[in-house]
Amino acid sequence: VRVEILAVGTELLLGQIADTNGRWLGEHLAAAGIDSHFHQSVGDNRGRIVTALRVALARSDAVITSGGLGPTQDDITREAIAEVMNVPLVRDPELVARVEEFFAARGRAMPPSNARQADVPQGATVIDQTRGTAPGLICPLGHKVVYALPGVPHEMEEMFDRAVLPDLDRRRRDSGGMRGVIRSRVLRTWGTSESALAEALQPRIDALDLAVGPSTAVTLAFLASGIEGLKVRLTVRAPDDAVAAELLDAEEKEVRAVLAATFGDVVFGTDETSMEQAVAELLQERRLTLGVAESLTGGLIASRLVDVPGASVWFRGGVVAYDSAVKYSILGLPEGPVVTEDAAVAMAEGANRVLGASVGLGITGVAGPDPQEGVEPGTVFVGLSLPRDVAAPGGTADPGASDPSTRASGRTSLVRRLRLPGDRQRVRQYAAISALDLLRRTLLTAEKGIEGPTLG
Amino acid sequence: VRVEILAVGTELLLGQIADTNGRWLGEHLAAAGIDSHFHQSVGDNRGRIVTALRVALARSDAVITSGGLGPTQDDITREAIAEVMNVPLVRDPELVARVEEFFAARGRAMPPSNARQADVPQGATVIDQTRGTAPGLICPLGHKVVYALPGVPHEMEEMFDRAVLPDLDRRRRDSGGMRGVIRSRVLRTWGTSESALAEALQPRIDALDLAVGPSTAVTLAFLASGIEGLKVRLTVRAPDDAVAAELLDAEEKEVRAVLAATFGDVVFGTDETSMEQAVAELLQERRLTLGVAESLTGGLIASRLVDVPGASVWFRGGVVAYDSAVKYSILGLPEGPVVTEDAAVAMAEGANRVLGASVGLGITGVAGPDPQEGVEPGTVFVGLSLPRDVAAPGGTADPGASDPSTRASGRTSLVRRLRLPGDRQRVRQYAAISALDLLRRTLLTAEKGIEGPTLG
Numbered sequence: 001v002r003v004e005i006l007a008v009g010t011e012l013l014l015g016q017i018a019d020t021n022g023r024w025l026g027e028h029l030a031a032a033g034i035d036s037h038f039h040q041s042v043g044d045n046r047g048r049i050v051t052a053l054r055v056a057l058a059r060s061d062a063v064i065t066s067g068g069l070g071p072t073q074d075d076i077t078r079e080a081i082a083e084v085m086n087v088p089l090v091r092d093p094e095l096v097a098r099v100e101e102f103f104a105a106r107g108r109a110m111p112p113s114n115a116r117q118a119d120v121p122q123g124a125t126v127i128d129q130t131r132g133t134a135p136g137l138i139c140p141l142g143h144k145v146v147y148a149l150p151g152v153p154h155e156m157e158e159m160f161d162r163a164v165l166p167d168l169d170r171r172r173r174d175s176g177g178m179r180g181v182i183r184s185r186v187l188r189t190w191g192t193s194e195s196a197l198a199e200a201l202q203p204r205i206d207a208l209d210l211a212v213g214p215s216t217a218v219t220l221a222f223l224a225s226g227i228e229g230l231k232v233r234l235t236v237r238a239p240d241d242a243v244a245a246e247l248l249d250a251e252e253k254e255v256r257a258v259l260a261a262t263f264g265d266v267v268f269g270t271d272e273t274s275m276e277q278a279v280a281e282l283l284q285e286r287r288l289t290l291g292v293a294e295s296l297t298g299g300l301i302a303s304r305l306v307d308v309p310g311a312s313v314w315f316r317g318g319v320v321a322y323d324s325a326v327k328y329s330i331l332g333l334p335e336g337p338v339v340t341e342d343a344a345v346a347m348a349e350g351a352n353r354v355l356g357a358s359v360g361l362g363i364t365g366v367a368g369p370d371p372q373e374g375v376e377p378g379t380v381f382v383g384l385s386l387p388r389d390v391a392a393p394g395g396t397a398d399p400g401a402s403d404p405s406t407r408a409s410g411r412t413s414l415v416r417r418l419r420l421p422g423d424r425q426r427v428r429q430y431a432a433i434s435a436l437d438l439l440r441r442t443l444l445t446a447e448k449g450i451e452g453p454t455l456g
Numbered sequence: 457v458r459v460e461i462l463a464v465g466t467e468l469l470l471g472q473i474a475d476t477n478g479r480w481l482g483e484h485l486a487a488a489g490i491d492s493h494f495h496q497s498v499g500d501n502r503g504r505i506v507t508a509l510r511v512a513l514a515r516s517d518a519v520i521t522s523g524g525l526g527p528t529q530d531d532i533t534r535e536a537i538a539e540v541m542n543v544p545l546v547r548d549p550e551l552v553a554r555v556e557e558f559f560a561a562r563g564r565a566m567p568p569s570n571a572r573q574a575d576v577p578q579g580a581t582v583i584d585q586t587r588g589t590a591p592g593l594i595c596p597l598g599h600k601v602v603y604a605l606p607g608v609p610h611e612m613e614e615m616f617d618r619a620v621l622p623d624l625d626r627r628r629r630d631s632g633g634m635r636g637v638i639r640s641r642v643l644r645t646w647g648t649s650e651s652a653l654a655e656a657l658q659p660r661i662d663a664l665d666l667a668v669g670p671s672t673a674v675t676l677a678f679l680a681s682g683i684e685g686l687k688v689r690l691t692v693r694a695p696d697d698a699v700a701a702e703l704l705d706a707e708e709k710e711v712r713a714v715l716a717a718t719f720g721d722v723v724f725g726t727d728e729t730s731m732e733q734a735v736a737e738l739l740q741e742r743r744l745t746l747g748v749a750e751s752l753t754g755g756l757i758a759s760r761l762v763d764v765p766g767a768s769v770w771f772r773g774g775v776v777a778y779d780s781a782v783k784y785s786i787l788g789l790p791e792g793p794v795v796t797e798d799a800a801v802a803m804a805e806g807a808n809r810v811l812g813a814s815v816g817l818g819i820t821g822v823a824g825p826d827p828q829e830g831v832e833p834g835t836v837f838v839g840l841s842l843p844r845d846v847a848a849p850g851g852t853a854d855p856g857a858s859d860p861s862t863r864a865s866g867r868t869s870l871v872r873r874l875r876l877p878g879d880r881q882r883v884r885q886y887a888a889i890s891a892l893d894l895l896r897r898t899l900l901t902a903e904k905g906i907e908g909p910t911l912g
Binding site for chain 2: 015019025027028036038041045059223297299301303317322329330354355428
C-alpha cells in the first residue's frame with residue numbers, strides 16, 4: 001500500500017503555518033513500514049482539491065487528507081471527495097445529533113453551520129470524533145481509498161491511530177504486501193562537522209550498501225539540527241520488531257565505535273535525549289549539584305537545565321549577571337574586565353559559593369553585534385569550578401585551554417575559550433549548548449581518568 | 457503566473473525534517489503577489505521526481521524545486537529535470553572550475569563526486585552559487601519553466617531573491633498578468649482566546665466580505681501561535697504598495713479599536729515584535745531598568761529579555777532561585793513557604809534590591825507534574841516592585857489581585873495569581889510570557905493613569 005498525504009488549507013500554501021500534520025503522518029507511516037512517496041498541499045478551493053485528489057489516486061493506493069472538515073464555507077474537503085467519488089453528500093441525522101450534543105455539553109447551542117459536518121459522501125464510512133466536532137471519513141474508490149481527517153493535530157493523530165492505521169494494515173495484509181517494519185534510532189552528537197562525520201562513516205555506509213538482505217536493510221543518514229547538534233540516524237527494515245531492535249543495537253555499537261575512535265565523546269545521547277538530560281544524568285550519578293553564572297547567555301543555560309524533570313534534585317539555581325555591576329556585587333568578581341578567562345573562572349567560583357552548588361559553571365563572552373572590551377563577537381569563555389576528586393587528573397591537551405589550577409582547598413577549575421559563528425541569537429544558543437557539553441565531557445573524563453576534553 | 461513548489465528529499469516524506477523551504481517559498485511568493493496553488497514533496501527517486509514534475513507542469517506555469525542538487529548519488533533532481541525536458545545533461549567545465557575553487561579556498565581538494573554539480577540540462581541557464589557549491593538552474597520548457605534550487609535554506613533563499621523572483625516578475629509582466637501585490641500585517645495579542653477574538657471581529661469580517669473591490673480586497677484571519685499568543689493577520693490585495701499600505705493602516709485602526717473596546721490592551725505588537733521587545737520599549741521610554749527573580753521559569757524570562765538587541769541599557773540581570781535556599785540566601789526571603797503571593801512580592805523586591813534595578817519582577821509557582829507545598833501544578837504568582845510614580849494610581853480591579861501596598865519608601869508592589877494550562881514545559885513558557893505581559897500592562901496603565909490591569 002502506497003499512501004499519499006494531502007494537506008488542505010490555504011494557510012499552508014501562504015506559509016502562515018507549517019505542515020506539521022504532513023510531517024507527523026510521514027513519520028508514523030514510516031514507523032509502521034508503510035510507503036509514502038508523495039505529499040501534496042492544496043488551498044481551500046474545491047476545483048483544486050479535486051485535481052490534487054485525482055493526481056494522488058492515480059499514483060498512490062490510498063490518500064490521507066487533513067483539514068477542510070470544519071463548519072465554515074471554507075471547509076470543502078467533503079464536497080471535493082464526493083465529486084471525485086461521483087456520489088452525492090448525504091446528511092447523517094445521527095451525526096447532527098452528536099455535534100449538537102457536543103455543544104450542549106458545553107452549555108451552548110450548535111451554530112447551524114456545524115450541521116455541515118454531518119454531511120457524508122454516499123458510500124463512505126464515518127470515523128467518530130472523540131475530541132472535537134468534525135468526524136473523519138473512510139471513502140472507498142474501487143480498490144483505492146481516501147481517508148479524510150480533521151486538521152486539528154491532536155484530533156487528526158487520534159483518528160489516524162484508531163481508524164486509519166488498522167484499515168491500512170488490513171489492506172496491506174489483503175494485498176499480500178510487505179509485512180515488515182521500519183524502525184530508526186538517532187545518535188545525537190556535538191562537537192564535530194557534518195562533512196567530518198560523513199567522511200568517518202563512509203566506509204560503514206559502503207559496507208551496509210553491500211549487505212542488504214531480502215527482508216532486512218540498514219541505512220545511515222546525517223541530519224544537521226543547528227543548535228541541537230548533528231544527528232546520525234540509523235534506519236532498519238526488518239520482518240518484525242525483535243529483528244529490527246537487534247539490527248539497531250548491533251549497528252549502534254558499530255557507529256559508536258567509529259565515532260569514538262575518530263572524535264572521542266561526541267555522542268551525547270540517543271533519540272530524544274537532550275544535552276541537558278545527558279548532563280543531568282552525569283551529575284546525578286556523581287551526586288553533584290550545579291549552579292550557573294551566566295552573562296551573554298542570559299539565563300538560557302539555566303532554563304534548559306530546568307526543562308529536565310526532577311531538576312530540583314541537582315540544580316540549585318543561577319545568577320544572570322548581564323550588567324557588569326551584578327558580576328562584581330553578587331558574584332564577587334574583582335572590578336575590571338569581564339570578558340576574559342579569569343572572569344569566567346571567577347564566575348564559576350562565584351556560582352559555586354553563592355549558590356551553594358558543588359559544581360559551578362560560569363560563562364561570559366560577546367554575542368554581538370558589536371565588540372565589547374575589544375573582544376570580537378562570537379568569543380566566549382566557559383569556566384568550571386569542581387571538587388578536586390571530580391575533575392580530570394593531569395593537564396588538558398588542547399592549546400586553547402589554560403591549565404587547571406587549584407583556587408581553593410579541595411577544588412579545581414578550568415576554562416575554555418570558544419569561537420562561535422552566527423548572529424547574536426545563534427552565538428548565545430551555541431554558547432549555551434557548548435558550555436553544557438564542556439561540563440558533560442569534563443564529568444565523563446573524570447570518571448575515566450584520562451586526559452581532559454578538547455572542544456572546538 | 458501560477459507557481460508550484462516541489463520539495464525533493466526522502467527525509468521530508470519520512471517526517472525527519474520539516475519542509476521549511478516550502479513554507480518560506482509560499483510566504484515569499486504570497487508577499488510578491490504570486491499565486492501558488494499546489495505544493496508537493498517527493499523522495500530522492502528519479503522516476504517519482506519525474507512524475508511529480510510532470511504533474512506540476514500540467515497544472516502550474518512554473519515549478520520551483522528545492523533539494524537534490526548535492527554531490528552524492530542521492531542527488532538526482534538534475535537528471536529528473538533533464539528527462540522531463542528530454543535533453544541530455546552537459547558538464548560545464550567553467551562550473552567544475554568554480555566548485556574546485558570553492559574547495560581550494562578552504563585548503564581542500566574537490567572530491568570527484570562534486571563534479572556532478574556542474575552537470576546542466578542542455579538549454580538551461582545556471583544561477584551562480586554565492587554561498588555553497590550547488591549552482592541553481594533555470595530550465596525552460598516551452599512557455600513554462602522549472603527553477604531548481606539547492607535544499608540548504610540560506611542558499612535557497614538567496615537564489616530565490618536574486619534570480620527566481622526577478623525572472624518570475626518578468627514572466628508575469630510579459631504575460632500581462634495581475635500586476636497587484638498582496639501584503640499583510642500581523643497584530644499580536646496576549647490574554648484572550650481564539651473564539652473570543654473571532655466573535656469580537658466577526659461583524660468586521662462580514663463587512664469586509666461585502667466590500668471587495670475590483671482590484672482591492674481586505675481579509676482577516678486568526679492564527680493561534682501557542683506560547684507566542686494569538687495573531688490577527690490582515691491581508692490586502694491592492695494595485696501597488698502605496699495603496700496596500702493605506703488599506704493596511706486603515707484596517708489596523710479598525711481592528712485595534714474593536715479589540716481595545718472588547719478586551720483592553722491585548723495587542724502587544726505588530727508583525728515580528730515580540731513581547732520582550734514591547735516590554736523593552738516601554739522600559740526605555742520611562743528610563744527604567746529591570747531585574748528578575750525566577751523560580752519555576754528558571755531563567756526563561758531573563759533569556760527572552762536578553763534576546764532584545766541593546767538589552768544592556770535597561771536589563772540588569774536575574775537570579776534563578778530554583779532551590780528554596782537560594783531564595784533565602786541571595787534574595788533575602790524569610791524562611792517559609794515559597795509558592796505564595798508574598799514570596800512573589802519578596803522576590804520582586806529582592807530583584808530590585810540585589811540587582812540594583814528600578815523595576816523588580818519575581819515569579820514563583822508550580823510547573824508540575826507534582827504539587828508543591830500543597831499548591832496545584834499550573835498555579836503561578838507574579839510579583840512586581842516599582843517606583844511609586846510609575847505604578848498605577850489607585851487600586852486594581854480584578855478579584856485575583858491583592859491591593860498594591862507600599863513596602864518601602866517611594867516604592868509599591870503588586871502581585872497576580874495565574875492558573876495556566878498544559879504540561880511542565882508549557883506552564884513554564886506561558887508563565888514567562890504572562891509575567892512579561894503583566895509588566896507591559898502595568899507600565900501602560902501607569903502612563904494612562906487608569907485602573908490597573910486585569911489578567912486571566
